[in-house]
Amino acid sequence: MTKPVQVLDRVIIRFAGDSGDGMQLTGDRFTSETAAFGNDLSTLPDFPAEIRAPAGSLPGVSGFQLHFADHDILTPGDAPNVLVAMNPAALKVNLRDLPKGGSLIVNTDAFTSRNLEKAGYTADPLHDGSLTDYQVHAIPLTTLTLEALKDVEISKKEAERAKNMFALGLMSWLYSRPIEGTVAFLEKKFAARPVLAKANVAAFKAGYHFGETTEAFSVSYEIKPAKLPPGTYRRISGNLALSYGLLAASRLSGLPLFLGAYPITPASDILHEMSKHKNFGARTFQAEDEIAAVGAALGASFGGSLAVCTSSGPGIALKAETMGLAVALELPLMVVDIQRGGPSTGLPTKTEQSDLLQVMFGRNGEAPIPVLAAATPADCFHTAIEAARIALTYRTPVVVLTDGYLANGSEPWRIPSLDELDEIPVEFATEPNHEDEYWPYLRDPETLARPWALPGTPGLEHRIGGLEKADGTGNISYDPENHDKMVHLRAAKVAGIARDLPPLQVDDQEGARLLVLGWGSTYGPIGAAVRQVRARGGKVAQAHLRHLNPFPPNTGEVLSRYDRVLVPEMNMGQLRKLLRAEFLVDVAGYNRVRGLPFKADELAAAIEPHLEELGDGEDDGAGLTALTEGANHR
């Protein structure tokens, strides 16, 4: 008995349950199956800051959203088409995001009076008629899992814990996912306890077969593979891509990698990842605090390492003085800020773009530092390499900004071949550069970078420090003219990097008078919103900045080309402020700080009024049939 298969172009699924229900693992496996199948995809894990908030409580709900399609997509999707809710709390927290008519799969076993009470329900939503607008599939997932595992010799508690695999199996059937990868994964994961491997595989397969046989689902769905550029692909998260980018930069520069870090969400995974790659010569140093982490990195830089420290906003605040020292010492140093919600401890597991001004200006004195931001999870790889190139070429600290969304979100990545990556040439000083003396601040006339003489090089012994130095000799100098000159030289060095940057590319549209300009992780939502607006006939140009200090050399010219510039940011308008200050352009903003990435619908709606004011609004609806992301059309 084969059920009918309906073909869809894209689906957004959200798995939600208690922190202890294994939703991240479930989402992750479904993503791997989907990647293996060849769909384009984008994911958004959303988990609480507490490791284990009380079971069944609202703060304890953990979610994982996956958007996959037969075409290229840019975001994890605005609203789910399907919500899997493993308990009442998960339903309560997530139902508001599910559009009317959406599919809802709930584990009825978890809808006990106690769990309902913990979630704040006074009546059981499965029976009080409040879900009539949705396609509800009420399934006793726990009971079915226990039934499937009755012959496997594990405790009832362990058997119950396999219910997420039952749910995964069911969803895998529903969306025609291949299952071999998950079976192999489970066997490997539980290799130490084969009985658990057996139980999880059995639960997974039972879920799959349940889908086939139950009458609850009359059809299954198929989403054809996406047409992406040819190549070898893998799925990659931002933190992993960044880690690989650092290792690649180490190889490309020929310098050993040194990572100083102190555990902090959402950056710790980079420390974990890098600590696995000691065979790449990568040294990781878990320091006693954020200050020591950057200090140790700076010390390693003095010794000739490619020095990196990774952190998030609160940690960056503590590193400010040392970053200023790196500016004075003019040594290469990479500081990676995985931004999260602030101020203070803020929202550790949520995303935000509110550290731009901190990394630009959060230091005493005139202390310019180049700043770069990654646009997508995979882009973290290339941004890390580009940051290393700037740091090493210009002998300067560099900040790389990503955020919680990029760090934990993932997308397919066409793996570059190593020949696609340019070497990063680094030359150390080996000989005196001023008659028979070595002057540590005698600059390269082109880049204004100072020479880098490593301890261990005979004859070049020298001292550097945080006190102002005389131009050239590097000796301590309190001379007013010299200080003025050094301040200007340091500024000119960083500003001069612009000459070395690719121009800002604009995805223009004939007749567009509005430019939507973004930076960082808003790339996906802005792109999806622009597609929507264009599909409705709106004329809009889009550009995205990777380099935030200095800006690409043509930035001012690009801004001047449009009647209006709109900068959506997950902050109060930090890039907008910089653009206004730098280019005297009256940039408009769209600013929300909800701890979540923008939705495409939301941004499209924010763009429309600008078009209307400019008289460039929708025309007669040409292009309405084109694919628009974010609009629900299932």
Added chain:
Amino acid sequence: MSVTNGNGNGAVKAAERPTGAAMKLTAKDFKSDQEVRWCPGCGDYAILSAVQGFMPSLGIPRERIVFISGIGCSSRFPYYMNTYGMHSIHGRAPAIASGLSVSRPDLSVWVITGDGDALSIGGNHLIHALRRNVNLKILLFNNQIYGLTKGQYSPTSELGKITKSTPMGSVDYPFNPVSVALGAEASFVARSIDSDRRHLTEVLTAAANHKGSAFIEIYQNCNIFNDGAFDLLKEPDSRDDNQIRLRHGEPIRFGAAGGRGVRLTGEGRAELVDVAEVGEDALLRHDAHRQDPSLAFMLSRLSHGADGPTPIGVFRDVERPVYDELLAGQLERATAKQGEGDLDKLLHSGDTWELT
């Protein structure tokens, strides 16, 4: 022994040149061309001179020696040494030096710090560097005052001290730096005095020979803001009665003709005794190599800031695995086990798929 190289440079080759010339170095070779700018009469001059005089005995070429300091009067020190050096920021020298030492095990890395720098703003870095046993030689110039900021009390100033920020006397109980270092699991802990060049040289030599972190508290006179703080240990008429010179393997005796000594009490405390009263056999025999730090700690409690008879010398000198070597060992083992890192293979790890 060498740093991995950048593309096309000769730094490593240079670093590995024969070092015969280094053996013929003199104190003069370690003097930089910078004018020394401490106040006339400052104890720092004597320490600088002792260090410059002792450096040639290390047999290490100048280019392999690095001095890293924080902020404070003492932290100007690196500018005056003709080695590699960094004058960093307040309190952070142990952290910066740790990164350098860990990534460059071929270097001899020295930290110069003061009582405010190491024990106040940088306390955290000091204790963690000592705990890890990073291969650093840390010289703490203790003058019991903030000199560079012109005379506020420091974390080693005595209780009740009148300073610019404590006109009614300090109510801050001071640290005993040797006790702090011992409590922080330091594997080498010593104390010396700026003006006693011979003793200081002995202690510096022992520290240099030690593998791992070495901590030396050096009593240093600030003749401007805290003059005479250590006179009890320095003046001819009082020093014999107040310097308890610790020598490994010997009974601890001091005073004119060794008439006084140290013995353990029943309740786990060291006390000062008259040798004539208790007999020579009752004296504590100093054992710097004892793994357990309790005895060294007891000795450190005999005084609290040179306020009476005060032990100087090496309190503790034990072997413990060195952080730098442990980490380097992990890199070697990982490479032996997994092979040299293969970037292409790493990028292709995990589930991949082909699109044509």
